[in-house]
Amino acid sequence: MATISKETARRLDPEKLATSALALADTEGLEAVTIRRLAQQHEVTPMALYRHFSDKDDLLAAIGDRMLADIALPEPTDERWDVQLRAILTAFVAALRPHPKVAQLALFRILVTEPGLALAERTMELLIEAGFSVDDAAEVGRQSICSLITLVNMEPGSAEVTDPIGREDALRAKRAALAALPPRRYPLITAAADVLVCPTSTDAYYELGIDLAVAGICGILTDRQQH
Amino acid sequence: MATISKETARRLDPEKLATSALALADTEGLEAVTIRRLAQQHEVTPMALYRHFSDKDDLLAAIGDRMLADIALPEPTDERWDVQLRAILTAFVAALRPHPKVAQLALFRILVTEPGLALAERTMELLIEAGFSVDDAAEVGRQSICSLITLVNMEPGSAEVTDPIGREDALRAKRAALAALPPRRYPLITAAADVLVCPTSTDAYYELGIDLAVAGICGILTDRQQH
DNA sequence: ACGTTAGGTCTACGTTGTACACTTGTCAAC
DNA sequence: GTTGACAAGTGTACAACGTAGACCTAACGT
Incomplete structure (x- = not known):
């Protein structure tokens, strides 16, 4: 059973690594994607990742590829x-x-x-x-x-913190900062503060x-x- | 001479710090902008910068402000x-x-x-x-x-390395990668390889x-x- | 049976941001 | 003048980061 032994031998898989790195980035932001952190998630030594990615940029590239792979390109039609x-x-x-x-x-x-x-x-x-x-x-x-x-x-909102409470706080703070501007000098900005902070939809x-x-x-x- | 004594006391100036940080970033890239590096340029201990910027994000914000300050907004006219x-x-x-x-x-x-x-x-x-x-x-x-x-x-080219030799190499490598694509599968990309790598003007x-x-x-x- | 090798481990180094405790030069108030 | 407060710079220290290099070990091809 060559496949099974191979499976047991290689605990790590670049695809799965990229996928969980992407998930990590989605939930906690790009700065949370760390060689050490990713290794820990896969119960492996940090250096183990270097058998599958030449360096961190290579890992980030894999994340990019992972996203591009999800493109569902529509077939050509005869529309304009x-x-x-x-x-x-x-x-x-x-x-x-x-x-x-x-x-x-x-x-x-x-x-x-x-x-x-x-x-x-x-x-x-x-x-x-x-x-x-x-x-x-x-x-x-x-x-x-x-x-x-x-x-x-x-x-x-994507740049904001992940946890909803902190995000709400950050948005409120931003709104307040805009609302505190002199309305005479910046009538339009203060009027559109809500939309500028976070669009309606x-x-x-x-x-x-x-x-x-x-x-x-x-x-x-x-x-x-x-x- | 109160001013002079003040001047000698405060060797650092947030404006000048931001300016030289911006210059550093322009020549060597954002990743070269380091608290230690900036402190060294101003012949000062790294921690000295924290008297003027609460943290690194604050420094980066100052760089942003420095650029925005250069906007030469045209006066309103009666054009369309x-x-x-x-x-x-x-x-x-x-x-x-x-x-x-x-x-x-x-x-x-x-x-x-x-x-x-x-x-x-x-x-x-x-x-x-x-x-x-x-x-x-x-x-x-x-x-x-x-x-x-x-x-x-x-x-x-802005992302590329600063020194012109390395940049030329990188561009050549990119061009070669695109030229190596199967022209039957990607006729337009291979045809436009030069422009895709680096626009004409x-x-x-x-x-x-x-x-x-x-x-x-x-x-x-x-x-x-x-x- | 045996070297080769792919995949994971261990240790270690240099660099980063920055917390905390300290010195020092300057000025205001008594 | 003396003193106390305070702003600015120093020194030391730590945790986290990316990663180099030597090692181990289990599976594979021959």
């Missing part, structure tokens, strides 16, 4: 290019949304991991169909992807972000076609 | 709102551009420091003039600002980013006015 692009970007955001605290780790892995490459290729296809040159499609695509990662990464937040990205692409397309 | 908005966002990006490695530190300080608040208030003014509700203006404004910070932070990169942001805002404005 912008409709399809929106669907693709929505799928991308959907894959990252569960992990706002570490979404930025996905960025460096897009042009490395297969799901990321597939996403990039499909995006460029649609942009070229829209009328962009290859180079413009590359630049526009990168900036859009980048914006969306930031959208997830900056999801309001997370879904609306994401929809707005994707809308902005797609609308931006459509906008510069018509602009650049004129010249 | 989108022209003025573009000017404001350009001024914002211009202030951050010299510091791509630490631009993200500015984000959390916008609604705290005066120059950031002024930027936010002016931005909201213009968005409301454009036709957004107060709440929408807040959300759109935040996302746009956020996008632009990321634009600077992800300026191609940094100025064009920033102009595209700002164009995308403004065009996105204009786009969703017409969208939402219809419903």
Whole structure:
């Protein structure tokens, strides 16, 4: 039974390590992801992890890959290019949304991991169909992807503490700080304090972000076609 | 001479500390900004810094404030709102551009420091003039600002090593990795490898980013006015 | 039966942020 | 003047981090 003996021999598995590292980051933040901590969770010596990851950056890359693997890329249809692009970007955001605290780790892995490459290729296809040159499609695509990662990464509240009490306190403190501003000098900021601290709906937040990205692409397309 | 004695007494000055911390970050990256390192530069014990910053986050916040202080906000004119908005966002990006490695530190300080608040208030003014509700203006404004910070932070090459030889090597390696992809599977990515690794012109990169942001805002404005 | 090797352990080093107790130079008030 | 308070810098110390390097050991191919 070669498989079983192998299983007993190798107690650690890079996939599972990346998965539990991701879970740890989701609940306690990226700074909680520590070689020692992860080793402890798997009842293993810290140095054992280095048999599977060359260094910590390698582990973080694995977390990024783990998230990108969850992209459910929609099949090409015969809808208009912008409709399809929106669907693709929505799928991308959907894959990252569960992990706002570490979404930025996905960025460096897009042009490395297969799901990321597939996403990039499909995006460029649609942009070229829209009328962009290859180079413009590359630049526009990168900036859009980048914006969306930031959208997830900056999801309001993701930076805050994990425990709901502390988070509520932090939000209250922020709101108070904004409310304490002189309303005569900053009428709009004080008026919008609540929304600035935490948007009304997370879904609306994401929809707005994707809308902005797609609308931006459509906008510069018509602009650049004129010249 | 009370001033002189005071000057000799307080060898450290939070402003100067923040400035040299920013310079250090610009040349060697954020991870080079260390309490010990900064203390050494000022010929002082590490713990001395804690008389002026409550902890390291406080120091990083000061770096963010230092950058925001460089915003040269244009005076209101009677041009169209989108022209003025573009000017404001350009001024914002211009202030951050010299510091791509630490631009993200500015984000959390916008609604705290005066120059950031002024930027936010002016931005909201213009968005409301454009036709957004107060709440929408807040959300759109935040996302746009956020996008632009990321634009600077992800300026191609900013993450790379500081010394030009190592940077050139890294770029070459990246290009090679993309060129090694199967062109049949990823025709567009391989075709655009050069641009994906490093855009042709940094100025064009920033102009595209700002164009995308403004065009996105204009786009969703017409969208939402219809419903 | 036996070397090879993959996977985990143990120990140790240098670096980080920072808590705490201390000295010292300066000024206000008596 | 003397004194007491106080702000600023020092010295020592600790826990946590990433990781280098030598070791052990159990399974595998031959």
